[in-house]
Amino acid sequence: MSSPTEMLADLTDALWQWLPEQRWFAGKDRPVLGVTVVRTTTLRGHNGGGDDPELLHAVIAVDQGGAEPDHYQLLLGLRRELPEHLGHAWVATGDSRAVYDATHDPGLTARLLELIAHNSEIDGLRFVTEPGAEVDAVHRSRPVGVEQSHTSLIYGHAYILKLFRRLMTGPSPDLELHRALDAVGCPHIAAPLGAIEGRLDGASVTLGMLNEYLPNTADGWAMATASIRDLLAETESSAAGAHPEDVGGDFASEAHRLGNAVATVHRDLARALGRTEAGSGELPRVAAGMHRRLDAVLASVPSLAEHETALRAAFDQVAALSGPVTVQRAHGDLHLGQVLRAVTGWVLIDFEGEPAAPLAERIEPVSPLRDVAGMLRSFDYAAHHMLIGETEPGPHSDAAREWAGRNQQAFCDGYAEGGEDPRSQPALLRAFELDKAVYEVGYEYANRPAWLPIPLAAIARIAGHHDL
Amino acid sequence: MSTDKRHEVQPDLEGVPHTGEATLPDGHLVEPQADEFRRARAAPSDPAWFKRAVFYEVLVRAFRDDDGNGSGDLRGLTSKLDYLRWLGVDCLWLPPFYASPLRDGGYDISDFRAVLPEFGTVDDFVVLLDEAHRRGIRVVTDLVMNHTSEAHPWFQESRRDPEGPYGDFYVWSDDGSPYPDARIIFVDTEGSNWTYDPVRGQFYWHRFFSHQPDLNFENPEVGEAMIDVLRFWLDLGIDGFRLDAVPYLFEEEGTDCENLPRTHEFLKRCRKVVDDEYPDRVLLAEANQWPTDVVEYFGDPATGGDECHMAFHFPLMPRIFMAVRRESRFPISEILAQTPAIPSGTQWGIFLRNHDELTLEMVTDEERDYMYAEYASDPRMKANIGIRRRLAPLLDNDRNQLELFTAMLLSLPGSPVLYYGDEIGMGDNIWLGDRDSVRTPMQWTPDRNAGFSLCDPGRIYLPVIMDPVYGYQSVNIEAQSNSSQSLLNWTRRMIQVRHQHPAFGLGEFSELDSSNPSVLAYARRWGAPGSTDERHDMVICVNNLSRFPQPVELELSEHAGEVLVELTGGVHFPPVGELPYLLTLPGHGFYWFEVVASERDREAV
Structure with missing residues (x-):
């Protein structure tokens, strides 16, 4: 019998097939050019007796043509006979044993x-x-x-x-x-x-x-969607239209609590890891980053061009701001899907930062307003995602816009109770929102063109109004 | 609390035994004794009956008028016991039926040992008890220990003769200055907790209306007198008391005069009398407070509880309404998570509606605004700090929501208390004063006066509901008992199902993981989990709080291989596996399942 590393090395063809089918595989957009086994560790050996499964930890390197290969962690089980309920976890067969994704095997x-x-x-x-x-x-x-x-x-x-x-x-x-x-x-x-x-x-x-583990939680997106659904149904049953503050599913009190939770997390991050006044170069640097991301998206999405002037103006305004700006560690990728409503209140999860960004960027201190802007954009998405395909403005879109506005304000009110009111720096907050929306335009254009109107409409609205 | 002033003085008790018919040489009033009356037969012995029971609150005045004077009475109620037994009720809760000037809905008691003449007599009450017990139904009633009516002979004696045996029965003061830290509860009508009595020339203490002087529990004779009142009714056979306004019995300078240790001491004394002399009878605390404070009224957990057997869970009720309107389980999940464990020998009482307004004292200001906006669109629907409407109008008469709310009432932890008429979806009349809106006559038939009374319709104590939706012509017991699909028959069926499963009354409660915020799912487990013991029962309840159909995935893997059997129809659902268990629910739908060991147990042979 070969060593685990040798055994696995013989199975790289199978891994080649299997990897792109995995949801967590990050390189789905590029072909896999090679798979090599970097290391294996036996975490649980074969203890004799029957078909006792083994547990193998493996790190593999996947070449997709980049300068460096990407490394992935695998947990693999080895058994002579794979029980039926684990059939879906099968990866390959080597040394006459089934190799399968062990995360499915309790x-x-x-x-x-x-x-x-x-x-x-x-x-x-x-x-x-x-x-x-x-x-x-x-x-x-x-x-x-x-x-x-x-x-x-x-x-x-x-x-x-x-x-x-x-x-x-x-x-x-x-x-x-x-x-x-x-x-x-x-x-x-x-x-x-x-x-x-x-x-x-x-x-x-x-x-x-x-x-x-926090039992019995629901994520913010599901909570917000339940509220929107209720509001949209009310607009249908009421001739006069419906307003979010009047319907049973109003989300504002939750948004308020959520704002408070985010402010508390920011305050605690500052307490734990510090908060500093960034130098005078900070804001021009931030603005330059926004311009750079805009350049990239403009190059591929023609429909963004009509907003270019307004966007550039908003970013330039940031570069020209004179006041000091505080920076600190923050969540980095905050949206309604990254918050859980637990029985006792809101909890933030996944502090990895923006997944596509390099580590150095993800651990940089930033203005906490970036997180706030992420949430504000998320409220806008939640409000409008059920209207995709509806082209004509009408009671639905009015209600959705009101819902987003009401919950954004409630979120900021809640935040202001636990920290500095994010609306006290309107130009910076607006620029962060626009920057995020530009990113969304790029993402939707490539992945979900039907959703493109959501960030485009938001850019038109935010860049067109100078107040939040 | 009613401001009704039909009776300004002690109601006429001539011809029936009552307090103060004679006076002993030492000045004590002669009071009726239990051995002067018949006694009801005992209900079947069962020390834990109150944990499994379905309670039914019924107003004697509103249920059935036997003598045709326009007001319901004890004999009328007795004549309807077969209906209550058919419905599946285990225990009746009667708000006060004692002699009273009725300035506070009968909570202003002017004689603890006499029945309000329009309701009948103590003998009629004994017949009611006896007939109820014969049908396996128990009866509890309200008892106000904190205060009496000013018309009570004790108070009349106390103000007349400060040196007499009743001189110290109430809390008197020369200047009305003591206990400044006690809040005024009825801020709408009272400016102070002290009122000057010109007869005695002193101020007397009252936590509620000024016509309800507080008894002075500092005086040991008062405690003895109240315990004798308990004994009087317990001797006749009553099954327990809902103790009204318990937090206020004692006063102490420098405190808010609520929940004082000596109040708890006195309740322990009452409990000891019950335990020693009257097994199977219960004490139920009315304390409209947060669960963490209310649990104090259960007493010492080490003894299984040595004060009240039961207490109402007030904050749960408004949150059920809130959760459904918000389509979010969190209002309910939160309050249940904040509810502490209670002693082994005790139980919560839970309810959706009762004879008072839907009380919003145990919610935040913001939540109260929300409840008003959602459930009291017309200002007339509000009363005090609450909403004076019945269940069906609160829910827009939506059958799906009525069923969902009732299913939650019958399955959440605690003994459910139904309010008379809600089983047929009776309406309210918000044009009537105060809480009379929800106290109109029970609707039995489509006949005159809804079959409640044979009197001239103009004589009836409150008009029957006559509007096109909730009027008695369409909403009545007779019509609904003849329709297999009626709310009445549905409610009865659900009560039957509840009775078949001890887990509902006795089981542990645990919320089940669900990622759908609109779905509230929980398990009720009784007995050792996984045990093969016959005395083991587990049910799972899944409630869709949204008006829209919803899917939910429940994490049930610890029951892998077991089967869910729907409780109303006995349908076997697919067996539980390792993966999350997927269910879909219609809008406002719910399921009750029994968890059984395996499919094989039930295969046809």
């Missing part, structure tokens, strides 16, 4: 929790419990349904383990910010309880993060 994932609970180290993989935390290894896991860039396992009703798939060397902002916020007692996060860390290319890499 019998194997239990081992990960056990290793974290015991602060184990295997072959350079460090499984650690956070200082002061206690992890109980008895829980059975299940995978979370739908996820983009990683795989999460929920253990009982106690823990959630996020396994990063595409690996980035250097400190993980997600783990770093969770730890920092936990250290200052921030109530709006799921407490970090453990981590899996290793080394790659001579640098440290975060492989996994274990957090307290």
Whole structure:
């Protein structure tokens, strides 16, 4: 029998096929040119007796023609016979054993929790419990349904383990910010309880993060959608149209609480990691970045051209601002899908920053208004996404715009109770919103052309009015 | 609290036993004793009955008029016990039926040992109890321990003769200055907790209306007298008391005079009397406060609870209404998560509506505005701090919502309390004063006076509901009992299902994970999970709070291999697997499932 690394090396053709089908695979837009096995570690060996499954940890390098290959983390199970309920997890067959995605096998994932609970180290993989935390290894896991860039396992009703798939060397902002916020007692996060860390290319890499599991949550997008749906139905049953403040599903009180939670997280991040007054070069630099992103999107999306003048003007206004601007670590990719309504209030998740950006950019201190702008844009998206395909303005679009406006204001009101009112820097906030909308235009143009009118209409509206 | 002034003085108790018919040489009033009356047979022995029971609140005045004088009475209620048994009611809760000038809906009691003459007599009450017990139905009633009517002979004696045996029965003061930190509860009508009495020339203390002087529990004789009142009714066979306004019994300088330790001590004393002398009877606390404060009234958890057996969960009710209007489970999830565990021998009472307004004291200002906007579009619908409407009009008479609300009432943790008439979707009359809007006569038939009374319609205590939607011609017991699809028959069926599953009354409550914010799902578990013991029961309740159809994925993997059986029809749903369990619900739909071990158990042979 060959070593696990050799065995896997023989299966790279199969991995080649399998990888692009995985939701978390980041390189779907480019062909895979090569797959190599970087390292493997046996986390659970074959203990003799029957068809006892093995658990293998693997890091592979995927060449897609870039300067550097992308690294991915795999957890693979090995069994002579794959039970029917694991059939969908099959990857390949090697050494007359089925190789399958072990995250679907609770019998194997239990081992990960056990290793974290015991602060184990295997072959350079460090499984650690956070200082002061206690992890109980008895829980059975299940995978979370739908996820983009990683795989999460929920253990009982106690823990959630996020396994990063595409690996980035250097400190993980997600783990770093969770730890920092936990250290200052921030109530709006799921407490970090453990981590899996290793080394790659001579640098440290975060492989996994274990957090307290918050049962029975709903994400902000689902909450907001329920509210919008209610409002749109009311506009149909009422001749006079419906206003968000008059209907039962009004979301403003939740938006207010959410604004307060975000302000609290910002305050706690500043407490933990500092907040500084950026130098005079900061705002011109920020504006230059906005112009640069605009250049790129303009090049591919012709319909954005009519807004170019207004957008440039808004960005130039930022460069010309004189006042000091405070910068600090922030969430970096905040929207309604990154907040969970838990029974006791709102919780922010996924502090990884903008996934497409390089690490150096993601850990830069920024104005917290960027997060606020992200949420404001998200309210606009939530309000309008159910109207896609409706071309004529009418009671629906009136109601959607009112909903977005009401909840954006409520969010800012809530934020202002826990921090500085974001509306006190209108030019900067507006520019961040426009910058985000420009990004959305690029994204929608490439991926969901039907959604393009949402950011385009927002740009017309925001750039056309100089007040929020 | 009614401002009705039909009776300004002690109602005429001539010819029936009452307090003060004679006076002993030492000045004490002679009071009726239980052994002067018949006693009702006992209900079947069952110490935990109140944890499983379905309660039904009925106003004696509103249910059935036996003597044709236009007002319901005890004999009328007795004549309708077969209906209540058919419906599946386990216990009646009667608001006060004692002698009273009726300036506060009977909560102003002028004789604890006499029945209001228009309702009948103590003998009529014993017949009601006896007939109810014969049908397995128990009866509890309100008892106000904190205060009496000013017409009560105790108060008349107290003001007349400060040195007599009743001189110290009430809280008197020369200047009305003590206890400045106690809030005024009825801010609309009262300017102070002290009122000057010209007869005695002193001020007396009252936490509620000025015509309701507070008893002085500092005086041990008062405590003894109240415990004797409990004994009087318990001896006749009553099954328990809802203790009105319990937080206010004692006063203490420098406090807000609410929830004081000595008040709890006194309740423990009452409880001991019940435990020692009257097993199976219950005390139910009325304390409109947050659950964390109300749990104090259950007493010491180490003993399983040594004060009240039950307490109402006030904050839950408005949040059920809020959650459905918001299409979000969080208002309910939040309040249940904030509800502490209660002692093993106790139970919450939960309700959707009762004889008072839908009270909004236990919500924030913002939530109150929301509730008014959503459920009281007409200012006339408001009363005090609440909404004076019945369940059906609150829900726009929407059958789906009526069923959803009732299903939640019957399945959330606590013993459900139905309000008379809501089982047929009775309407209200917001043109009537105060809370009379929800106290109109029960609608039995499409005949004259809705079959409530044979009197001249002009004599009836309140007009029957006659509007085109809720009027008695269409909404009545007779019509609905003849229609298999009626709300009445549906409600009855749901009560039956509840009775078949001890988990509803006795089970642990746990909310189930669901990522859909509009779906509230929970499990009720009784007995050891996974045990093969017959005495094990688990039900799962899934409620769609949205008007739109919704999918939900429930995490049930710990029940992999088990089967969900729908409780109203017995349909077997697909077995639970490792993956999340997918259900789809129609708008405002709900499911009740039993979790059974495996499909094989029920296969045809």
